[in-house]
Each structure stands twice: as structure tokens, then as C-alpha cells.
Amino acid sequence: MPIPSALITLLLGMALVLAGLWVGYNVSLLPVDASSNAPVYDALFRVLFSIGTILFIGIVGLLLFSLVRFRRREGDLADGAAIEGNLPLEIVWTAIPAVVVLFVGIYSYDIYERMGGMTPLNDHSAMHANHSALGSAEQPGTAAAIQAGSVSIQAAAVAPTGDGPSTGDGKPPSRVWAGIGAGSDQQGALSVDLTAMQFAFIFHYPQANIISGELHVPIDRQVALRMEARDVIHAFWVPQFRLKQDVIPGQPTLLNFTATRPGTYPIVCAELCGPYHGGMRSSVVVHEPADFEAWLSKNTPAPPPTVASSNSTPTA
Ligand SMILES: [Cu+2]
Structure with a gap:
């Protein structure tokens, strides 16, 4: 019995997220931490690095897969299938980045606030x-x-x-x-x-x-x-x-x-x-x-x- 493609996609997605988290939490790109601020900042960096790794592997992986899987076969001179629009897909691909960007923005604000950086610089009376x-x-x-x-x-x-x-x-x-x-x-x-x-x-x-x-x-x-x-x-x-x-x-x-x-x-x-x-x-x-x-x-x-x-x- 063939494995349903939805199940394969789900398993690949889970593997991708786990791989991204592993890279984010085990690969260190930063110099040594030498201040009490550093652990707070590094927690944010690990999350950003995980998200970046998941996106990078996911996008590049899908690209490479498509290059091989959907390449032109020998003797195939026909046009590709004309596909136009896919509303559910477009909604999903808009919603996911929106949620990610919103999360990163709110989390970054929270970190900067905890560092004490939110003193209003734009206060004109000050x-x-x-x-x-x-x-x-x-x-x-x-x-x-x-x-x-x-x-x-x-x-x-x-x-x-x-x-x-x-x-x-x-x-x-x-x-x-x-x-x-x-x-x-x-x-x-x-x-x-x-x-x-x-x-x-x-x-x-x-x-x-x-x-x-x-x-x-x-x-x-x-x-x-x-x-x-x-x-x-x-x-x-x-x-x-x-x-x-x-x-x-x-x-x-x-x-x-x-x-x-x-x-x-x-x-x-x-x-x-x-x-x-x-x-x-x-x-x-x-x-x-x-x-x-x-x-x-x-x-x-x-x-x-x-x-x-x-x-x-x-x-x-
Ligand atoms: Cu200078």
C-alpha cells in the first residue's frame, strides 16, 4: 500500500522543524557572552536562527526537489500545464509569514524592553x-x-x-x-x-x-x-x-x-x-x-x- 503524500508532507515538515530547532540551538554564530544582557539577547537570536534555518532548508529543499522532479523529460516538447491561482494556498502562504513576522516583532520588542531600551527617545518635551x-x-x-x-x-x-x-x-x-x-x-x-x-x-x-x-x-x-x-x-x-x-x-x-x-x-x-x-x-x-x-x-x-x-x- 503506498504511503499517502499528505502523510509524507507532514513527516517532512516535522523533520524540517526539528532540524531547524536543532541547528538554532546547537550551532553558535555569536562570540562569547560577557554581559548580563547577553543571555536575553541570545535567546532571541536562537529563535530567529531556528526560523531562518527552517525557511532556508524548506525553500531551497523544495526548489531543488522541483528542479529534479519536474525537469523536462527527453522528447517532451509540449507546454507545461496552465495553472492559474489557488486561493487556499495563497491564504496559507500569506498567513504563515504574517504570523512569523508578527511573532518575531513582538518577541524582539519584549527583549528590548527587558534590556531597558524602550525609554522614549522621541519624547519631544524631554x-x-x-x-x-x-x-x-x-x-x-x-x-x-x-x-x-x-x-x-x-x-x-x-x-x-x-x-x-x-x-x-x-x-x-x-x-x-x-x-x-x-x-x-x-x-x-x-x-x-x-x-x-x-x-x-x-x-x-x-x-x-x-x-x-x-x-x-x-x-x-x-x-x-x-x-x-x-x-x-x-x-x-x-x-x-x-x-x-x-x-x-x-x-x-x-x-x-x-x-x-x-x-x-x-x-x-x-x-x-x-x-x-x-x-x-x-x-x-x-x-x-x-x-x-x-x-x-x-x-x-x-x-x-x-x-x-x-x-x-x-x-x-
Ligand atoms: Cu565613530
């Missing part, structure tokens, strides 16, 4: 408050340039130094922050200021007064990266953290993360920002807490020498 805060904090010329959207290197150069996102004296900045985790509780977080410019990331540790070209953070402690751009839009991206956040002139952004794996990972500018954009890279070093404290004390600048302490030993 933008206005931010602009007026900028205007009061900086020289009028610079503020005007920023408001006109024509920030240049010259405008950045006349901005007072130390005008980083946080004032350094522990006072919370008066600006409106947007970005990943901007709405979350940042008590106890390590606060680091990031200034992005063509073509470098500069990190400033306000408490220790360290300025560094490399980001150093302790493991398992929340870091609040307060980011501002001096010239054009840049993007701070650490693939191992699964985090990317734009750094925007005139719109300070915040990126909260907790590193979970010691090591050195690349920081990449992920926004085409000029001719040397490809060279705009740095590193983030995740330390064990003791190593981080050692790095802090090693790099904290010595207090300016006074007359009374002029005979102290010079620092190495």
Missing part, C-alpha cells in the same frame, strides 16, 4: 528640556551651534573641558538621558563618562578623575556609561556584551550593563562617522573586583604637589 539644559551648561555659541544641528570640531573645541555628562562633583547631571537602562535604578552603579569624537572613544572616571582611551570595568557590577558625542553620531558597540547604543551630539545617551566574564573585548564604532570610522575602535577590559581596584589606584592621578610635599618621592 528633548526640549535637554536642549535648555545644554544651553545653560555651555557657552551660548556652542549651545546655538548644537541647536542648529551644525556641531563641528571647532564648536566642540571651545566647549569647556570637563563638561562631560556628569559634573564630577557627585551632583546628578541636569540633562535628560535616553538609552538602554536609562529608566532603571542606577544606585551603586559605576558611573563612567564616554565622549565620542572623530575618531576615538574617551572614557572619564569622575570619582577617580581618570581619563582613559580604554574602558576598564569590574565584573558583576552595574556600569552606567554616560555618553556624549562631540561632533557627529557614533555608536558604542561591544559584540560580546550584545549591546549597541548610539552616541548623539546634543542628546546624551546612557548605556547600562553588567559585565559577567573577565577578559578584553573590542569596542567598535558602529555608525559610519567619517573617513576613519573603520579605525574607531577601543577595548573594554573586564576585571575581577580586586584587579579593578588595583587599576583604579594605579591610574588615579597624584594630587598636585604642594610646597610642603615637594620632597615627596616622584611617582613612577
Whole structure:
């Protein structure tokens, strides 16, 4: 007795879904996960990779099958059968992608929300408050340039130094922050200021007064990266953290993360920002807490020498 073709189709479909799920959950295309965000993101990626694998094998498999099964036989010079329209089939092939896309969209939104990325960037009242805060904090010329959207290197150069996102004296900045985790509780977080410019990331540790070209953070402690751009839009991206956040002139952004794996990972500018954009890279070093404290004390600048302490030993 021949096996009904509907049964074969069903079995093939089940095998296809299982194969796609196996690939999605066992083949890893991502670099190591080094932040608390990474597992959340990776769960989404595995689902997307499974769906992509199922579609790829299904479509390419059917294509190859049809090429062989329905090829022109020798001596067959007739036209193919004229087939026009199949309403149930069209409904099914519209409904399945619609459900898949809707599911992926809702799931992605949920993941981004759980990462704390849904702070409204388009809130215009927040933008206005931010602009007026900028205007009061900086020289009028610079503020005007920023408001006109024509920030240049010259405008950045006349901005007072130390005008980083946080004032350094522990006072919370008066600006409106947007970005990943901007709405979350940042008590106890390590606060680091990031200034992005063509073509470098500069990190400033306000408490220790360290300025560094490399980001150093302790493991398992929340870091609040307060980011501002001096010239054009840049993007701070650490693939191992699964985090990317734009750094925007005139719109300070915040990126909260907790590193979970010691090591050195690349920081990449992920926004085409000029001719040397490809060279705009740095590193983030995740330390064990003791190593981080050692790095802090090693790099904290010595207090300016006074007359009374002029005979102290010079620092190495
Ligand atoms: Cu850049």
C-alpha cells in the first residue's frame, strides 16, 4: 500500500522543524557572552536562527526537489500545464509569514524592553528640556551651534573641558538621558563618562578623575556609561556584551550593563562617522573586583604637589 503524500508532507515538515530547532540551538554564530544582557539577547537570536534555518532548508529543499522532479523529460516538447491561482494556498502562504513576522516583532520588542531600551527617545518635551539644559551648561555659541544641528570640531573645541555628562562633583547631571537602562535604578552603579569624537572613544572616571582611551570595568557590577558625542553620531558597540547604543551630539545617551566574564573585548564604532570610522575602535577590559581596584589606584592621578610635599618621592 503506498504511503499517502499528505502523510509524507507532514513527516517532512516535522523533520524540517526539528532540524531547524536543532541547528538554532546547537550551532553558535555569536562570540562569547560577557554581559548580563547577553543571555536575553541570545535567546532571541536562537529563535530567529531556528526560523531562518527552517525557511532556508524548506525553500531551497523544495526548489531543488522541483528542479529534479519536474525537469523536462527527453522528447517532451509540449507546454507545461496552465495553472492559474489557488486561493487556499495563497491564504496559507500569506498567513504563515504574517504570523512569523508578527511573532518575531513582538518577541524582539519584549527583549528590548527587558534590556531597558524602550525609554522614549522621541519624547519631544524631554528633548526640549535637554536642549535648555545644554544651553545653560555651555557657552551660548556652542549651545546655538548644537541647536542648529551644525556641531563641528571647532564648536566642540571651545566647549569647556570637563563638561562631560556628569559634573564630577557627585551632583546628578541636569540633562535628560535616553538609552538602554536609562529608566532603571542606577544606585551603586559605576558611573563612567564616554565622549565620542572623530575618531576615538574617551572614557572619564569622575570619582577617580581618570581619563582613559580604554574602558576598564569590574565584573558583576552595574556600569552606567554616560555618553556624549562631540561632533557627529557614533555608536558604542561591544559584540560580546550584545549591546549597541548610539552616541548623539546634543542628546546624551546612557548605556547600562553588567559585565559577567573577565577578559578584553573590542569596542567598535558602529555608525559610519567619517573617513576613519573603520579605525574607531577601543577595548573594554573586564576585571575581577580586586584587579579593578588595583587599576583604579594605579591610574588615579597624584594630587598636585604642594610646597610642603615637594620632597615627596616622584611617582613612577
Ligand atoms: Cu565613530
